[in-house]
Amino acid sequence: MPNELFLPVLKDGKYGFIDRDKNLIIKPKYKYVSDRFRDGYCVITYIKKIRKSVKWVFGYIDIYGNTSIMLHLESATEFNEGMSKIKINNKYGYIDTSLREVIRPKYDCAANFRQGLAGIKLNKRWGFINKTGKIVIDPTYTYVNQFFEDRALVELKNKYGYIDKNGDMIISPEFDIATDFSEGLAAIRVGDKWGYINKNGQVKIDFLFERAKPFYEGLAAVSINEKWGYIDKHGNVVIDPIFDYACNFSEGLARFNMGLNSLTRGISLPKGGVWGFLNKLGDIEIVPVYDFISDFENGYAQVIQGKNSNYIDKKGKLIL
Numbered sequence: 537m538p539n540e541l542f543l544p545v546l547k548d549g550k551y552g553f554i555d556r557d558k559n560l561i562i563k564p565k566y567k568y569v570s571d572r573f574r575d576g577y578c579v580i581t582y583i584k585k586i587r588k589s590v591k592w593v594f595g596y597i598d599i600y601g602n603t604s605i606m607l608h609l610e611s612a613t614e615f616n617e618g619m620s621k622i623k624i625n626n627k628y629g630y631i632d633t634s635l636r637e638v639i640r641p642k643y644d645c646a647a648n649f650r651q652g653l654a655g656i657k658l659n660k661r662w663g664f665i666n667k668t669g670k671i672v673i674d675p676t677y678t679y680v681n682q683f684f685e686d687r688a689l690v691e692l693k694n695k696y697g698y699i700d701k702n703g704d705m706i707i708s709p710e711f712d713i714a715t716d717f718s719e720g721l722a723a724i725r726v727g728d729k730w731g732y733i734n735k736n737g738q739v740k741i742d743f744l745f746e747r748a749k750p751f752y753e754g755l756a757a758v759s760i761n762e763k764w765g766y767i768d769k770h771g772n773v774v775i776d777p778i779f780d781y782a783c784n785f786s787e788g789l790a791r792f793n794m795g796l797n798s799l800t801r802g803i804s805l806p807k808g809g810v811w812g813f814l815n816k817l818g819d820i821e822i823v824p825v826y827d828f829i830s831d832f833e834n835g836y837a838q839v840i841q842g843k844n845s846n847y848i849d850k851k852g853k854l855i856l
Contacts (some may be wrong), residue, residue, distance in 0.1 A: 540599045543576060543836070544569040545856065546845035551580075553601070558855055560599055567592075571830060571838060573599055575615035580605075596620075596635060618649040619667060628656070632667075639669040640674050645831070650682035653701065659727075664688070664703075673703035684716040687735060696724070707737035718750035721769065730758070732771075741771040752784040755816065764792070775818035780809060786831035789813040789850060794804050794824050813837070813852075822852040 539555040541562065545854040552564035568581040577596045580603065589776070594612040595605035606651060611623040619630045630649075631642030647658035647855075653664045653672065661824045665674030681689040687698045687706065697709030698717075713725040721732045721740060730748035732741035747759035755766045755774065765777030781793035794808030812824030812834075834856065836847040847855045 540765070541573065541578075541597070541601055542599075543838075543847060544571070546840065546843065549843040553578075553597070554856070562597075564673065565601055568612040570621055572614075573620075573831065575618055577615055577620070578635070579612050579614055579620075606635075611615075613648060615652060617652070617667075619649045619654070621646055621648055621654075630654070638667075639665070647680075650684070651686065651701070653688075655680040655682065657687075662690075672701075673699070679847055681716055684718060685720070685735065687717045687722075689714055689722075691739055698722070698735075706735070707733070715748075715750050718752060719754070719757075719769070721751050723748035723750060732756075741769075744771070749782075749784055752786065753816070754789070755785055755790075757782040757784065757790070766790075775814070775816075779814075782814075782835075783831070785816065786833065787835070787850070789815060789821055789832055789837075792824065792833065811839075820850065821850070 540552040540562055542556045543552055544551045547564040550564035551566040551569040552560060553562040555561050566580045566582050570579040570747060570775050576598050580595050580597050583685040591826040593605060595603055597603045603641050608618065608624055609622055614845055615633065618633050621803050622629055622631055623640040627641040627645035628643045629637060630639040632638045632666040643658060645654040646653040648803055653666055653674060655662050656665050658675045661675035662677045662680040663671055664673040677690045677692060683701060686701055689696055690699050692709045695709040696711045696714040697705060698707040700706050709723040711726060715723040717735060723730055726743055731739055731743035731744040734740050743759060745758040749757040755768060757764055758767050760777040760800040762835035764779040764782035765773055766775035768774050778795050779792040783791040790813065791811055791816050793809040810824040811826045811829040812820060813822040815821050824841045826841060828840040832850065835849060839846050839848055
């Protein structure tokens with residue numbers, strides 16, 4: 537039996553794969569791959585020259601190294617709940633883990649499945665479908681997020697609120713910006729300050745922060761005086777705001793960045809500076825030296841330096 541692929545690695549700008557014993561099984565040749573195997577597959581991408589034009593080619597590789605290249609795909613995403621979003625002729629649909637099309641590409645835009653439903657866009661409005669492709673929540677919203685804890689963030693008239701899986705509006709759209717629910721709370725912004733509400737819409741942590749992220753493992757990253765730290769679910773600061781940017785905790789550690797001004801970069805993940813990891817006491821576990829790092833998952837985090845990637849364990853040791 538061939539060695540099972542475990543993780544993708546980036547060498548000189550191209551991706552290959554290693555097994556659990558850290559042997560390079562597939563030499564780097566792909567332009568892009570998804571960051572982990574999901575439901576047994578990674579998305580793979582390379583650039584193919586066809587006559588005088590250049591085409592992005594998408595496909596999938598399984599854990600045994602078998603590849604399925606689909607020349608008709610315009611894009612593909614990693615699997616979530618057994619479904620992968622695909623794009624054909626500028627429309628979105630889904631395939632299952634047999635790599636067969638199960639929901640015909642007919643949507644103007646679409647999101648990944650979560651909690652059995654996926655957001656889809658038709659005629660400039662968003663709603664939700666189930667895994668059979670049936671519309672279960674009519675497309676009436678300007679935008680929707682995925683379902684988290686049986687609540688989905690929706691936008692109407694430039695304000696944000698939350699619906700349940702029946703499509704009922706549980707928390708009316710009155711917030712300027714909001715995040716998904718996590719651990720029973722969601723960060724929301726009113727005016728220029730962020731606070732937290734519970735799943736019934738009651739304010740649980742007052743509007744005190746310049747920026748705020750969801751709770752993970754009991755802590756949430758918040759910005760105070762243009763620096764990032766962490767609060768507990770009572771709103772108490774438990775890790776002083778000394779970081780230029782900070783992310784959610786995963787497996788006991790959280791990414792942080794030093795060397796950039798995060799507040800000038802909107803709500804997306806900033807680029808620049810150097811990245812490291814801290815623990816729940818606020819101590820630096822892995823010194824910030826990396827261009828980019830991922831969250832820890834199954835004991836490993838990806839680190840990127842220039843055109844190369846590697847993985848570290850929780851002691852900061854490189855696996856390659």
